Amino acid sequence: GPATMDPGERRSLNSELWHACAGPLVSLPPVGSRVVYFPQGHIEQVAASTQKDADAHIPNYPSLPSKIICLLDNVTLHADPETDEVYAQMILLPIQISEKEALLSPDLEVVNKQPTEYFCKTLTASDTSTHGGFSIPRRAAEKVFPPLDFTRVPPAQELVARDLHDQEWHFRHIYRGQPRRHLLTTGWSVFVSAKRLQAGDSVLFIRDDKGNLLLGIRRANRQQTVMPSSVLSSDSMHFGVLAAASHAAATSSRFKIFYNPRQSPSEFVIPLTKYHKALYNTQFTVGMRFRMVFETEESSVRRYVGTITGLGDLDPIRWPKSHWRSLKVGWDESTAGERQHRVSLWEIEPLTTPFLLCPPPLALRSKRPRGMPGEDDLEMLMKKSHMW
Amino acid sequence: GPATMDPGERRSLNSELWHACAGPLVSLPPVGSRVVYFPQGHIEQVAASTQKDADAHIPNYPSLPSKIICLLDNVTLHADPETDEVYAQMILLPIQISEKEALLSPDLEVVNKQPTEYFCKTLTASDTSTHGGFSIPRRAAEKVFPPLDFTRVPPAQELVARDLHDQEWHFRHIYRGQPRRHLLTTGWSVFVSAKRLQAGDSVLFIRDDKGNLLLGIRRANRQQTVMPSSVLSSDSMHFGVLAAASHAAATSSRFKIFYNPRQSPSEFVIPLTKYHKALYNTQFTVGMRFRMVFETEESSVRRYVGTITGLGDLDPIRWPKSHWRSLKVGWDESTAGERQHRVSLWEIEPLTTPFLLCPPPLALRSKRPRGMPGEDDLEMLMKKSHMW
DNA sequence: CTGTGGGCAACGTGCCGACAA
DNA sequence: TTGTCGGCACGTTGCCCACAG
Numbered sequence A, B: 001g002p003a004t005m006d007p008g009e010r011r012s013l014n015s016e017l018w019h020a021c022a023g024p025l026v027s028l029p030p031v032g033s034r035v036v037y038f039p040q041g042h043i044e045q046v047a048a049s050t051q052k053d054a055d056a057h058i059p060n061y062p063s064l065p066s067k068i069i070c071l072l073d074n075v076t077l078h079a080d081p082e083t084d085e086v087y088a089q090m091i092l093l094p095i096q097i098s099e100k101e102a103l104l105s106p107d108l109e110v111v112n113k114q115p116t117e118y119f120c121k122t123l124t125a126s127d128t129s130t131h132g133g134f135s136i137p138r139r140a141a142e143k144v145f146p147p148l149d150f151t152r153v154p155p156a157q158e159l160v161a162r163d164l165h166d167q168e169w170h171f172r173h174i175y176r177g178q179p180r181r182h183l184l185t186t187g188w189s190v191f192v193s194a195k196r197l198q199a200g201d202s203v204l205f206i207r208d209d210k211g212n213l214l215l216g217i218r219r220a221n222r223q224q225t226v227m228p229s230s231v232l233s234s235d236s237m238h239f240g241v242l243a244a245a246s247h248a249a250a251t252s253s254r255f256k257i258f259y260n261p262r263q264s265p266s267e268f269v270i271p272l273t274k275y276h277k278a279l280y281n282t283q284f285t286v287g288m289r290f291r292m293v294f295e296t297e298e299s300s301v302r303r304y305v306g307t308i309t310g311l312g313d314l315d316p317i318r319w320p321k322s323h324w325r326s327l328k329v330g331w332d333e334s335t336a337g338e339r340q341h342r343v344s345l346w347e348i349e350p351l352t353t354p355f356l357l358c359p360p361p362l363a364l365r366s367k368r369p370r371g372m373p374g375e376d377d378l379e380m381l382m383k384k385s386h387m388w
Numbered sequence C: 001c002t003g004t005g006g007g008c009a010a011c012g013t014g015c016c017g018a019c020a021a
Numbered sequence D: 001t002t003g004t005c006g007g008c009a010c011g012t013t014g015c016c017c018a019c020a021g
Helices: A015-022 A039-050 A099-104 A138-144 A188-194 A234-251 A272-280 A375-387 B015-022 B039-050 B099-104 B138-144 B188-195 B234-251 B272-280 B375-387
Strands: A034-037 A068-079 A086-094 A118-122 A134-136 A156-162 A168-176 A181-184 A202-207 A213-218 A255-259 A269-271 A289-295 A301-311 A327-331 B034-037 B068-079 B086-094 B118-122 B134-136 B156-162 B168-176 B181-184 B202-207 B213-218 B255-259 B269-271 B289-295 B301-311 B327-331
Touching: A015 A068, A015 A086, A015 A202, A015 A213, A034 A272, A039 A234, A068 A234, A086 A234, A099 A272, A118 A138, A134 A138, A138 A181, A138 A202, A168 A188, A234 A255, A234 B234, A234 B255, A255 B234, A269 A272, B015 B068, B015 B086, B015 B202, B015 B213, B034 B272, B039 B234, B068 B234, B086 B234, B099 B272, B118 B138, B134 B138, B138 B181, B138 B202, B168 B188, B234 B255, B269 B272
Parallel strands: A156 A213, B156 B213
Antiparallel strands: A034 A068, A034 A269, A068 A086, A086 A255, A118 A202, A134 A181, A156 A168, A168 A181, A202 A213, A289 A301, A301 A327, B034 B068, B034 B269, B068 B086, B086 B255, B118 B202, B134 B181, B156 B168, B168 B181, B202 B213, B289 B301, B301 B327
16 A cells, blocks of 8 residues: 655656656756757647647737747656656756857757666556456566565565655565466555556556666556646736746746646757757758657657658747747658647658668667567667767 | 536536535626726735745736726636536726726625525535445435425435536435434445545535536535646746736736635635725724634634734735735634734725624524624624615 | 444455466 | 456445434
């Protein structure tokens, strides 16, 4: 059952677990680095969180640019105490910086480190029913759980895992059945009902450096944990985003934003280096082919290929000459109906390099299901070429 | 069990039920009337909802006055789908109106009409335990439930009641036990767990004009349904309130606010007539005695007596000469620790009339527990004198 | 008049291996 | 290898009245 919990939840949570819950696509710029903040993207997130249309009748602030270069003063990781939805709190300090300065002293880009000793399983109907326990994939159990004492019959142990709120959960881990399998029995249903998990949601376990077990959840995309927000009207929130950023920019003072990786359609705080690379190292033209990373239903990554069909402002009136979603795109696969029809420069990987015509040697490829090409290796090469 | 539910919940809910859930103190100005909107009060509500301090470092908008006179363009009643917490959405249109105009054509004040055929019971430990059902006070059952057929043994019927979301709940109503009593058995526990009711929360039943049963809940004051709001920072919300009001006032356009009666420390949209009456019909001086209405733990009303100890701005820097909480007060009863130390003019009833020295004749008093004076009658007389 | 608790039956929860995908 | 099911034991839920405040 549940145990202690950090009251107030002020400090940052376990980073490894947070990133595992956030998913493989989410990476946060390092504290102290320069970033670009896009008010449009922020408003998109707020609109997504409140399920309201963003294109209201609200005028833009005359002096507020479509991008604000900031120093990322602080980042803390959090999780909603009700839903365990992960989010990050960022303190941004608007700064004046010349293009030259920025290009001469690029920030380090930090890639998202998914934990190594971890597994993530999408729950089946049997896993979430009251009739039984949780069936652990064999590989997963062997990788992250402490080894069982197989001299005992049946082999079993008690597992203790801590969630994002530092709450303890106890499970009986047993290896039984015909054929044999790993199961979580006692304690599992308490966890399922406490977290209100349903079939389709995912659970993940991590073994950290010290051998402690951590666990987290990733809810299925469908159930958007939307709160109708009877606190502030969506218009007022819209105003709030603009006014807070405008005030901070005008007075060179810090402002605070929340980034909800699993709610937001796109990241709206981008490393300055990444932004500049995308902007200056590539010529974006209509007809250009590109790839873009998405998270699949099964919590892994998948790249989709598309073509740039247009260039231009998403909102020419209020946000002229903004780089936010300035590319109109089409997708190769017809099942791409729900994918964005507008993306931003830094989200895509151009496909203009000769590597496409000359795939890497087989020796460099890792094993892959369904005969897809060795995408990760290809990506590494792409990145290199892109860097330069 | 649950049945149909209004998707989107756009339209206004049943007014009678909403007011019953909101409590006896809550009254809403009529649509079309003139009201005074106090940004400070709005900010207080937002701060209470997010459990953050309101006195941040945020500057006031230079052109934003502490009160904005508006036409109440529309009011719709709502309830949080998760918690059933009631709230009202108001559309306000800032208007220019001279003092003279306002005084010459006063709006009708509408008092809150609590339903007549209704009862409200605070749940006991037995009511909420899984061991049994719900014990209905005899008077209550006889007043609002359809009469039982006492020729049957035991007398029993099925009740169907609709909640704020138009969801149906079915209960078995039976009259049994030794001595006999009214009980809700089958269906009751489903309701308790679905609404997550605890001992101390209240449940209320209404029979409307057409004989339909309605039911609602009032949660105990202690469990503040606070959401940490990972959507917008409290600073941004603060900005949002100010910017939305400021923009609406500057452009004479409508803006939308939410009023959460059970979250907000005080009403911040006041009928213009009520505001003027309080402002012009009374001289507020230090030492003046007054009474003020509060809701008791048992969901009834109670008046407390206090003394004005000071007059002056709550926030002289950002909101100079504001009437919002401009009165510093002390309370007669020592148990008044948690009551506000600052109130606004329109919240109190002055005790300066001769009626205090000359209580109304006993014949006019209604029966009252614990020998308290006949407050309601007194209040009626007070109001009359106040009107004039 | 109504809150709590003992008694008891019905139901749901949860552990097990069997089977099959 | 692992998702679902039938079987079964046991704990909880929920209806009844007795009793007392």
